[in-house]
Every structure is written in C-alpha cells, then in structure tokens.
Amino acid sequence: xxxxYRREIGAFFTSGVAYVFLSVFTLLSGIxxxxxxxxxxTTETSPMFSSMFTxxxxxxxxxxxxxxxxxxxxxxxxxxxxxxxxxxxxxxxxYFAALTLFVIAESVVFIYSIILAYLGxxxxxxLLGNYFAMLFLGSAFIxxxxxxxxxxxxxxxxxxxxxxxxxxxxxxxxxxxNISNEIVRKAMLSVSFYSRYLEFTQGIxxxxxxxxxxxxxxxxxxxxxxxxxxxxxx
Amino acid sequence: xxxxxxxxxxxxxxQAVNDISFSVEKGEILGFLGPNGAGKSTxxxxxxxxxxxxxGQILINGVDILEDPIKAKANIGYLPEIPPLYVDMTVDxxxxxxxxxxxxxLPRKAHLKEICDLCKISGVRHRLIRNLSKGYKQRVGLAQxxxxxxxxxxxxxxxxxxxxxxxxxxxxxxKKLGKNHTVILSSHILPEIQAVCDRIIxxxxxxxxxxxxxxxxxTHLTNEHKMTVRIEGSTRTAADKKEIVEAIRKISGIKYxxxxxxxxxxxxxxxxxxxxxxxxxxxxxxxxxQHDWNIxxxxxxxxxxxxxxxxxxxxxxxxxxxxxxxxAAPANTSEKPKFSLNVKDGELVAEEVEEEEKLLVDQSFxxxxxxxxxxxxx
Numbered sequence: 001x002x003x004x005y006r007r008e009i010g011a012f013f014t015s016g017v018a019y020v021f022l023s024v025f026t027l028l029s030g031i032x033x034x035x036x037x038x039x040x041x042t043t044e045t046s047p048m049f050s051s052m053f054t055x056x057x058x059x060x061x062x063x064x065x066x067x068x069x070x071x072x073x074x075x076x077x078x079x080x081x082x083x084x085x086x087x088x089x090x091x092x093x094x095y096f097a098a099l100t101l102f103v104i105a106e107s108v109v110f111i112y113s114i115i116l117a118y119l120g121x122x123x124x125x126x127l128l129g130n131y132f133a134m135l136f137l138g139s140a141f142i143x144x145x146x147x148x149x150x151x152x153x154x155x156x157x158x159x160x161x162x163x164x165x166x167x168x169x170x171x172x173x174x175x176x177x178n179i180s181n182e183i184v185r186k187a188m189l190s191v192s193f194y195s196r197y198l199e200f201t202q203g204i205x206x207x208x209x210x211x212x213x214x215x216x217x218x219x220x221x222x223x224x225x226x227x228x229x230x231x232x233x234x
Numbered sequence: 235x236x237x238x239x240x241x242x243x244x245x246x247x248x249q250a251v252n253d254i255s256f257s258v259e260k261g262e263i264l265g266f267l268g269p270n271g272a273g274k275s276t277x278x279x280x281x282x283x284x285x286x287x288x289x290g291q292i293l294i295n296g297v298d299i300l301e302d303p304i305k306a307k308a309n310i311g312y313l314p315e316i317p318p319l320y321v322d323m324t325v326d327x328x329x330x331x332x333x334x335x336x337x338x339x340l341p342r343k344a345h346l347k348e349i350c351d352l353c354k355i356s357g358v359r360h361r362l363i364r365n366l367s368k369g370y371k372q373r374v375g376l377a378q379x380x381x382x383x384x385x386x387x388x389x390x391x392x393x394x395x396x397x398x399x400x401x402x403x404x405x406x407x408x409k410k411l412g413k414n415h416t417v418i419l420s421s422h423i424l425p426e427i428q429a430v431c432d433r434i435i436x437x438x439x440x441x442x443x444x445x446x447x448x449x450x451x452x453t454h455l456t457n458e459h460k461m462t463v464r465i466e467g468s469t470r471t472a473a474d475k476k477e478i479v480e481a482i483r484k485i486s487g488i489k490y491x492x493x494x495x496x497x498x499x500x501x502x503x504x505x506x507x508x509x510x511x512x513x514x515x516x517x518x519x520x521x522x523x524q525h526d527w528n529i530x531x532x533x534x535x536x537x538x539x540x541x542x543x544x545x546x547x548x549x550x551x552x553x554x555x556x557x558x559x560x561x562a563a564p565a566n567t568s569e570k571p572k573f574s575l576n577v578k579d580g581e582l583v584a585e586e587v588e589e590e591e592k593l594l595v596d597q598s599f600x601x602x603x604x605x606x607x608x609x610x611x612x
Contacts, residue, residue, distance in 0.1 A: 003334030007320070014322045079318030079378065082282040083335045084308035232286045234245075 004080070004093030005100075008067065012101055021062055025105040028055045033112045043120045045109070049130040050201040053194060056138055057170055061162035063101060064145030066155040067094045068224070073153040081232070087225045095146055095221055102138045106131065126203055133200030136213035137193065141166055143220035150224045169193050235260045235416040236281070236386060241290035243276050243440075250276045252440040253290070258433075260385070263412040265431030266420035269547050273440040274420040275315055278390050281418070282312040294386060308336070311384035311415075315391055317375025321364035325355060325374055328363060329381065338382040345381070352407065353377040368395045376404070380411075387417045393426060405430050424543055436546055443546045451542055460507045461515075462494070464531035465522060470500035474527075478504065481521050487512030501530065 012018035029052055036047040071077040080090050109131060116122045145162040152158050173195050176188040189195065196209040236258040243251040251273040258264045266274045279285045281292055283299045283306065292299045297306040320328055329346050338345065350356045353373045358366060363374060372395060379387060392408065393401045408430050411417060421427050427434055428448055436444040436451070444451045467474025475493045482491045487509045494503040508514045515532065522529050 003331055006334070007323075007331045010327070011320070011322060074318075074321070075314065075316045076318040076320055078279075078284055078312075078314045078316075079332070080335070082284050082307055082310065082312045082314075083332075084304045084337065085335060086304060232284065 001085070001089040001093040001096075004085075004090055005097050008094050008097030009100060012063075012097065015066075017062060017066070018101055021059055021101060022105050025055060025059055026108050028052075029108060029112075033109075037112070037116070038119075043116045043122050045112070045116070045123075045127050046130060046201040046203070048109075048112075049134060050198060052134065053137070053170070053197055056134065056141060057166045058163055059105075060098075060102070060138065060141040061145050061148075061159045061166065063098045064142055064149050064162060065159035066149065067098060067146055068150040068228075069152050069155045069158045072150075073155075081228070087228050091146070091221055091224045091228070095142060095217075098142045098146065099139055102142060103135060106134055106138065129200055129203070129205045133197060133205075133209075136210050137197050140193070140213040140216040140220075143217040143224075144169075147220040147224045147227070150227050235262075235295060236418070237291075237293040238277075238281070239291040239293075241277065241280060241292065242288045243273075243280060243285070244288045249440055251280070251287075254437070254440075254442055255290075256435055256442065256445060258416055258418060260416050261413065262433060263408070263417045263419065263431045265427035265434045266418060266437060267422065267424065267427050267434055267543060268420075268437035268443075269422060272437045272547075274422075274437055275390055276440075277437070278312075278388050278418070278420060279314075282310055282388055283307050284312075284314075308382075309384055309386050311379035311381070311387045313375045313379040313387075313389045313392055315394070317371055317378070319363045319371055319374060319378075322362070324360055324362055325350075325366070326359045328374065329377060332378045332381050336382045340382065349377045349380050352380065354403065369397060369400045372396060372400075373404075376407075383415075385415060387411060387415045389417065389419045391421055392419060393421070393423070401426070436543065438547050444542065448542075460505070460534070462503055462505055462531070462533045463518065463529060464497055464501060464503045466501045466528040466530055468526055472496075472500075472502075474500070475502050477525075478502075478527065481525065482506060482518065485514050485517050485521065487514060498530070503531075 012021075029048070032048045032051045032055075033045075036051060037043070037045055040047070068077075071080065081087075109127070113122050113124075113127055144165060145158075148162045148165060149155075149158045152161070169191075170193065172188050172192045176185045176192070179185045179188065193213075196206070196212060199206050199209060238257065239255050241251055241254045242249070254273075254277060256264075266277065268274050276285070280287045281294070281299070283303050286300060292306075294306040295309045297309070299306040320331070323331065326346075329349070330342075333342060333346060347356070350359060353376050355370060355373050355377055358370055363371065366374065372392065376389070376392060379389065389408070393404050396404060405426065408417060408419060412430075412432075419427070419430060433447055434444070434451060435442055465474075465478055467478055479491050479493055482488060482504065485508075488506065489509055490505070490507040492505050494505055497503050506514070506518075518532075519529065521527075
C-alpha cells in the first residue's frame with residue numbers, strides 16, 4: 001500500500017493534477033472566504049463552508065478521474081495485479097493518496113482562520129467541526145470517484161461521470177421535496193449528502209452523519225475492490 | 235516449479251485456452267510458440283494471476299495461484315506483452331516503485347544497480363520513461379520483472395519491437411537468466427525460440443499441439459522415409475509423368491508415389507514414400523539410368539522448427555477447410571503469406587489436402603524465383 005500511495009502522490013504532482021486542484025480549490029475557497037466571511041464583516045466561517053460543498057463536488061472528480069482508468073488504459077494494471085499485493089492495498093493506496101491531497105487543499109482554511117484571528121475572535125469549535133465535516137464528505141466523494149474511475153478506461157469519461165453522480169447526489173434534496181410517496185422521499189433524504197453536510201455548517205455535529213460518510217467511503221472502496229476482482233473473471 | 239493442470243479459459247462462447255497441461259522444471263527455459271491469437275498471452279496472464287482460469291489449476295512453486303495469490307505472485311517476475319511502465323516516471327523512480335511494491339528485502343541500491351547493469355539501462359536511469367525508445371522501454375520492463383530475483387520469469391514476447399542487435403542481446407540475457415531462473419517465454423518468432431529455449435510447447439487454437447525439445451518434436455512429426463525427387467523424363471512433357479510414376483512404383487518397398495507440380499518446364503517433382511528400413515535411393519538411380527532420365531533433385535524431408543510450426547498450425551487450417559463450405563476460403567487467403575514463406579513447407583500440407591494443394595500450386599507459380607532457389611540448393 002505504501003508504494004502505491006507514494007507513487008500516486010508523486011504522480012499527482014508530476015502530472016500537474018495536484019497544482020490544478022490546489023490552485024482552483026484555493027482560489028474558489030478564497031473567493032467564498034472573502035465575500036462570505038470578510039465581506040459580511042463576521043468571523044463566522046459556516047457560510048463559506050456551506051458554499052464549498054459545490055467546489056468539492058466538482059473538484060474531487062479531477063483528483064480521482066485517472067487513478068484507475070489510466071492504469072487500465074496503459075496496461076500498467078498488469079504490473080500491479082501481478083505483483084504480490086492484495087487488491088485492498090492497491091485501492092486503499094490510491095484512495096489515501098487522493099484523500100491526502102484533499103486534506104492539503106482543505107487545510108487552507110487554517111490560513112483563513114489566522115487572518116480571522118487577526119481581525120477578531122474565531123469560533124474554533126464551529127471551524128473545526130466544519131473542517132472535519134468537509135473531510136468526511138470528501139472521503140465519501142473520493143471513494144465514489146475512485147469507483148467510477150475503475151469502471152472506464154477514459155479519464156474524461158470518468159471525470160464527467162463522477163461529477164454527474166455527485167451532482168445527482170447533491171440534487172437528492174430538491175428532488176425529494178417533489179416526491180409525494182412518503183417512503184421514497186424519506187429514503188432519498190436519508191442518503192442525502194447535502195442536508196447532512198449542511199447540518200454541520202449550522203453548528204450541529206451529528207455523529208450519525210460521520211458514520212454515514214465513512215460507511216459510504218467503505219462501501220464504494222469495497223465495490224472498487226470487487227470490480228477489480230471481477231474483471232479477472234470475466 | 236510450475237505445474238499447470240487442465241487449464242481452461244472461456245470468454246463467453248470463445249474458448250481461448252482449452253485444457254492445457256504442462257509442467258516446467260527449475261532451471262528450464264520453456265518456449266511458448268504459436269500464431270497470433272493462439273492463447274499464449276491468455277495462458278501467461280493466467281500463470282501470473284492477472285486473469286483467472288475458468289477451470290484448472292496452476293501451481294507456482296507448489297502454491298496455487300488462486301488460493302494464495304500473494305505468495306504465488308511473489309515467486310514470479312512478469313513482463314507482459316506491453317510493459318507496464320508509468321511513462322511519467324524516471325527509470326530510477328519506477329524501478330524503486332516496483333522494488334517497494336514487491337516488498338523486496340535485498341539491499342536496495344546494490345540490487346537495483348545490478349539489475350540495471352544486467353539489462354544495460356544504467357545510462358538511462360535518470361530519464362523519463364516517456365522519452366525512451368521502444369527497445370529501452372522493453373528493457374526497463376524486463377528489469378522490472380527481475381526485481382526481487384523471482385525464481386520464475388514469465389516473458390511475453392520479450393523481443394518484440396527491438397532491432398536485431400537488441401534482440402541478440404536480450405536473447406543472450408535470457409539464456410544467462412535461465413541458469414538461475416525458470417523461464418517461460420512466448421514468441422511467434424521461430425528462430426528465437428529455437429535459439430533460446432530448452433523445451434518448446436506449441437500452442438494452437440488454445441490447445442497444446444506439441445511439447446518437447448525441437449528435436450523431439452521434429453522426430454515425432456517427421457517421416458524420415460519421405461522424399462521429394464525431381465526427375466527429368468525423356469520427352470520433357472506431361473507424358474513422362476505417368477511413365478516415371480509407374481517405374482518408381484515397381485521398386486520394392488515403395489509405399490506411395492505421386493507426381494507433384496511442374497517445377498521446371500516439362501519436369502515434375504515426385505513425392506515418394508518408402509517403407510521403413512528401406513533405402514531406395516540407389517535403386518531409384520539405376521532406374522533412371524536405364525530409362526535415360528535425370529534426377530535433378532532429391533530431397534529428404536527433414537523438418538525444421540519452421541516446418542513443424544507451419545505444419546501444425548496450417549494442418550489445422552486444412553482440417554477446417556475440408557469441412558467448411560467455400561465461405562471459409564477468405565479466412566485462408568488471409569494466411570497466404572505463410573505459404574509464400576517457404577514453398578517446401580507448403581508441400582507437406584499439400585500432401586494432405588486437395589484444396590490446399592491447388593492453392594499452393596498457384597502460389598509456387600507466382601513465385602518463380604523461389605523455385606529456382608530451391609532447385610539450386612540441391
């Protein structure tokens with residue numbers, strides 16, 4: 001797992017994906033920080049975090065798009081799958097590499113908090129709560145993106161499909177409100193990422209939501225592993 | 235070292251590999267030979283655990299590849315048909331990655347240096363793989379397979395795309411490696427297999443068509459009592475043909491005589507087969523002297539690996555042709571170049587199947603140069 005993790009981190013930087021991801025993330029979050037927090041003359045960071053949901057939604061597919069699709073296309077998966085490592089090591093190595101980059105990007109909020117601390121009093125509990133909520137949201141999204149990346153050989157297809165999938169998950173809330181069937185509506189709301197995330201930005205640290213995000217991450221990594229395994233049999 | 239039992243792989247309806255069994259001993263270099271699409275790569279991918287078999291068993295060093303894949307894979311170094319190279323890495327960092335991936339315990343620096351020297355890539359260690367030539371990429375692929383000194387090396391067409399010098403280098407390297415490793419090597423290049431391998435398995439249409447050393451396979455398939463004779467009759471027309479066949483048939487110990495195609499103007503070749511332990515050459519000579527005929531060529535059929543290969547792989551085509559309606563013919567024409575490789579080989583097939591023969595006759599007429607050469611050789 002360590003070898004794959006290190007290679008992926010290196011590949012993020014040599015391929016330039018890391019620079020694109022980090023700069024776009026910092027730029028957009030900076031805009032939200034400026035208009036949502038500084039501009040409104042508050043040290044309350046929650047508005048910034050709630051807007052950042054959409055950035056995460058569109059940027060994570062860029063991180064995950066080529067993780068497995070490129071391997072398949074360049075036939076490098078043959079090297080990985082015939083090496084004495086398990087499928088979980090391969091998938092988790094890639095998963096944690098993407099997660100690491102996400103955490104690096106996300107940690108830019110601590111720079112913002114330093115700026116805020118200079119201007120006024122930072123509410124650290126909400127900031128940290130939001131920070132971790134976003135981390136867990138990202139960890140779930142990355143697993144979804146990684147899974148979609150394992151389904152195709154084309155990294156653009158992988159990126160677009162991941163964005164679409166995450167966007168549909170985001171739309172679940174507004175879709176649910178239009179559905180009259182009580183059971184379906186409840187089911188849709190219960191798997192809603194957005195409302196769970198929003199809860200955190202409203203200052204509610206809900207442990208079940210954390211469990212939800214971690215479970216999603218686990219399930220999609222599991223599906224990726226099964227998918228890789230199944231490919232050998234088909 | 236490697237044991238394969240009743241290995242089968244099915245892709246939907248297509249039977250890619252059908253009930254293959256063989257074993258390879260330690261220190262043996264085994265060559266997998268077969269036309270494109272015969273199932274070589276599929277077999278190798280199964281041996282290395284990249285894909286799994288539909289049924290059958292593979293034991294690497296006594297470990298079942300499906301039951302304990304990690305332990306089995308630790309014994310294998312694999313160079314796939316397309317080397318699994320990350321083109322955005324330098325050679326050094328790539329080999330370092332493979333070193334970590336294989337959890338190699340050998341001293342890192344010394345081991346990597348040794349491998350780079352062996353594969354002659356020390357000069358390009360700091361270059362990006364993307365910028366390397368095909369030959370160097372192939373060597374980096376080979377170097378990757380050698381990391382951690384696996385007892386089993388599986389190389390899928392290792393010399394493909396290399397220039398002649400590099401091919402010789404890689405072959406020498408493989409021979410050298412064969413002293414300490416068990417090597418399985420696939421190729422559709424016959425001289426390569428002959429030059430490098432101790433033992434050959436010919437795969438055709440997913441089944442083992444022959445297994446043994448080149449000599450063993452040759453003896454098994456060759457009928458040493460067959461020969462091709464070119465006799466010039468007295469009139470130099472087709473009329474001679476019958477007379478000559480009749481005369482030869484009278485020699486004692488003859489099993490079979492048949493006039494073959496016209497090789498020079500008015501002069502025909504004859505396929506002659508004698509019973510075992512009978513040498514008819516002298517008698518043939520005296521008959522010709524009696525009738526004032528001239529023997530222009532006499533060739534015993536000794537088979538090279540190439541002959542064997544063509545015979546096995548094309549014999550199969552012939553069978554298919556026999557049963558199939560004319561619609562199957564285009565499939566055959568696509569393989570025409572095989573015939574023109576060597577007309578002599580074609581004759582082997584021509585003996586067996588009529589349709590095939592016609593095609594061969596045309597082919598040989600198309601190519602007068604080759605005829606002359608063949609005549610000249612004798």
